[in-house]
Amino acid sequence: MKAHADQVGGKVLKGDLQDLTKKGIPVSTNDLAEEISASAASVTDMIKKLNEKKYVDYQRYQGTLLTLEGGRLATKLVRRHRLWECFLVEKLGYGWEEVHELAEQLEHVQSEDLVDRLEEFLDFPRFDPHGDLIPDRTGRFTLRTQQPLSSMSIDDRAEVVGVAIHDSQFLKFLGDMNIEIGIQFKILEKFDYDGSMRIVIDGSQPTLISPVIAKNIHVKKI
Amino acid sequence: MKAHADQVGGKVLKGDLQDLTKKGIPVSTNDLAEEISASAASVTDMIKKLNEKKYVDYQRYQGTLLTLEGGRLATKLVRRHRLWECFLVEKLGYGWEEVHELAEQLEHVQSEDLVDRLEEFLDFPRFDPHGDLIPDRTGRFTLRTQQPLSSMSIDDRAEVVGVAIHDSQFLKFLGDMNIEIGIQFKILEKFDYDGSMRIVIDGSQPTLISPVIAKNIHVKKI
DNA sequence: TTAAATTTTTAGACAAGACTAAAAATAAAT
DNA sequence: ATTTATTTTTAGTCTTGTCTAAAAATTTAA
Structure with a gap:
């Protein structure tokens, strides 16, 4: 064994x-x-x-x-654990007090990739159901103000600080929608079933943002 | 331990x-x-x-x-396994060929309730990504007459009763293979590594069916 | 119906994790 | 500064799962 x-x-x-x-x-x-x-x-x-x-x-x-290496490993475990907790609470409807034990078991599954996908599926939660910080895939405890647009909630105001994809087509597309670094806007709606959102850039018409786009726009809350 | x-x-x-x-x-x-x-x-x-x-x-x-008891237990394990596979494919975007190993790990998590909730979250899927039947929580393999071709076994005889995709390209493709509603045939072989199958339509040449096609043809056993 | 081949089981060994009880090291107290 | 108390480690066992090699049972063939 x-x-x-x-x-x-x-x-x-x-x-x-x-x-x-x-x-x-x-x-x-x-x-x-x-x-x-x-x-x-x-x-x-x-x-x-x-x-x-x-x-x-x-x-x-x-x-x-x-050690440094041990810390990294520990952080990964914490990350896994907390993401699974999120899943159990948000998707399967468990109460935050009943998920620890289950998450402990789920956390045994050996796959970095699985955890990353889970994180994405959960829309990059920053806190677990107990309010503890979830480290990102690089192991950093998100002290970053930066987060994907997709993780914002209704009525949040945000400022674009970067993008995840640097592909010119994507950037041009953003340009067409008047989205660029420094732009500020507010989230009007968020559609649960596919994750698309409607936002309004100060002083313009509201725009619909697809979940894929939203995931790749980095913003900070303001 | x-x-x-x-x-x-x-x-x-x-x-x-x-x-x-x-x-x-x-x-x-x-x-x-x-x-x-x-x-x-x-x-x-x-x-x-x-x-x-x-x-x-x-x-x-x-x-x-x-034994009867052993059968029940085995069914539970199969159920768990297949539901996790569904989750991995449908929610986390894995390919159906990459989920077996992960599901095997997830299946170790000990909680009936978790599995039931997962099933509900997935909207009570009837087949796993490979087209295999998912037993319900009482352990019954849902005896629907209709099932994907992919879930049939060697030597089974079946009749086509419908398709899962209504895309015209797909239907035309089926037409080219002389597959249409009402056609009867027999499964000659099933290849484990990718799930493709060889079938023979009564009175014709045997044909090879890809797993993707097989999953989207609904048949009933005869 | 024996002999040969194959399958299945037993016996014995190993590794990993966990525990208890006893020994060793360290810390606290008089 | 010794003695006492506490913490930590070692030594030795147990359990579970796994394996190899050899023995036993069953099957197949001659």
């Missing part, structure tokens, strides 16, 4: 991360054990493996610290 | 089911091993456990048969 290192210590990594946002402070074995409801002995074992794989810095009796 | 009996022998159960549609014929250990790509020894072990749990009837050297 082969078990991916990635998932073996998943719980440890996530627990670690949480306690370690304030970097530099090693987490004690006991705390970790407590957090993931396992025996301290098990945690020691796991950590020794993670240490060999260079996901944590560990010296016996001295506590554990995430 | 606790592992649910339900998932332990999942592969065996599903493999078993497939071979056992024509009930009563025991499946050989070797066939099973082949199907799930494991050693015969492993399969024997698994089967012994499933036998104790009363999911299969097994006597050494005599092959394996699903």
Whole structure:
């Protein structure tokens, strides 16, 4: 039975991360054990493996610290977890209090791509149902003001700050609609069944934006 | 590490089911091993456990048969698998040929309720992306007379009763192959790796049908 | 109906994860 | 600064799933 290192210590990594946002402070074995409801002995074992794989810095009796690589991995797990939570709540109608356990299981599915598609399908949510930030695919916790137009809500006002596609046809198309960097507008409507939106650029006629276009226009809320 | 009996022998159960549609014929250990790509020894072990749990009837050297309970369990697994496949294709935009492996992972998630909600979210699909029937929550394979050609098995005889696509190009194409409502034929072969099939229309030459075409021709078994 | 071939099972080994109990290291307290 | 308490690790077991190689049963052929 082969078990991916990635998932073996998943719980440890996530627990670690949480306690370690304030970097530099090693987490004690006991705390970790407590957090993931396992025996301290098990945690020691796991950590020794993670240490060999260079996901944590560990010296016996001295506590554990995430390495850069470990942090990246932990972030991926958190991302997966939170996106699945979003899915369960938004699409399947679960209550935010009942999704943790399920998300924990779903998170075991090994596929970066799946998670990215899920994110897109969910329209790039920035927060999970508990209000926690969802890191983007590069691992950054969206401190960016920038987000796809498709993730905006009705009555939001936004300013175009960039595009995801640099293809000239796409840019020309935007030009035809008078959409360019710096333009400000407001979301009037959003159609659930396909995600297209109606927006109004200050002082012009309302325009309909297709979901594909909306996904590729980066805006910041204003 | 606790592992649910339900998932332990999942592969065996599903493999078993497939071979056992024509009930009563025991499946050989070797066939099973082949199907799930494991050693015969492993399969024997698994089967012994499933036998104790009363999911299969097994006597050494005599092959394996699903019990009623085992059939129910297998059906549940098939249901899960196919619904997840639908989700991946319809909602996340995967190709029908790339979803098997992912669905296999998703299917490990233990929650009846989740599957039921997923089914509802997907609007109660009747066939998975490969055209296979999805059992309903009571375990019944919906006995609709109409089904996609792709869901038929070797040696089945069928009559064309409709099409899923009404695009004129598609219909013309069917015409060229002498396929029209009322035509009767027999399935000669089915190729696992892409799902294409060879059929023979009564009194003509055998024809090869691509999986995409097969999915969009509705037939009834005769 | 034996002998040969094939299938299936058993026996024994390994790896991974998890646990308990006991030992070792560190931290706290008198 | 020792002793006591706490934390952490080690050692040793268990369980589950998997495999290979060898033995046993069944099938097929001569």
